[in-house]
Amino acid sequence: MAEIINFRKKAPDESRLRQMKIESLRRHFQCMRCAFRCARCGSQINNETRSAGGEQYAAPYIFCKTCYEEYKEYRKIKSGEKPNPDYYWHNDLWVQVWDFWLKYQESMERYRQSPEFLRLMDEVEKFMRRK
Numbered sequence: 001m002a003e004i005i006n007f008r009k010k011a012p013d014e015s016r017l018r019q020m021k022i023e024s025l026r027r028h029f030q031c032m033r034c035a036f037r038c039a040r041c042g043s044q045i046n047n048e049t050r051s052a053g054g055e056q057y058a059a060p061y062i063f064c065k066t067c068y069e070e071y072k073e074y075r076k077i078k079s080g081e082k083p084n085p086d087y088y089w090h091n092d093l094w095v096q097v098w099d100f101w102l103k104y105q106e107s108m109e110r111y112r113q114s115p116e117f118l119r120l121m122d123e124v125e126k127f128m129r130r131k
Contacts, residue, residue, distance in 0.1 A: 018127055025124050028112075038064035040071075040101065061105065074098040 038045055039061035059071050073090060077083050083090045111117055 021120055021124050022127065025121060035062060038062065038067050039105070040064075040067040071098075 036044060036046070040063055043064050045062065045064045057068070059068060063071055070090075073084060073087060074095060077090065077095055
């Protein structure tokens, strides 16, 4: 039976592999780096919701107003200030969630700078130029 049916795993064909590469980059930049969505909660933002309310915007990512306010509160707590007692849910676990989320973002940035990811971008760019 094994002589009739080939059970060996086939390598992906060239067109399928090319499509996987393109899709991987598309999802990465369209979904994760979208300038019109909050980097943290994913809600759609526009110029009004992106505004820092007259103050200078100081955050490493694009946040909606709510997430930006939370980020500022997180930074205050991390710098040693007491949390606002009105925000009783900003407990140690809340701070930990922000810590992990920021570490995840830093990891993604390192990944985007990795030689393999840069190679993928170069290959996809060459595919697109040929079309």
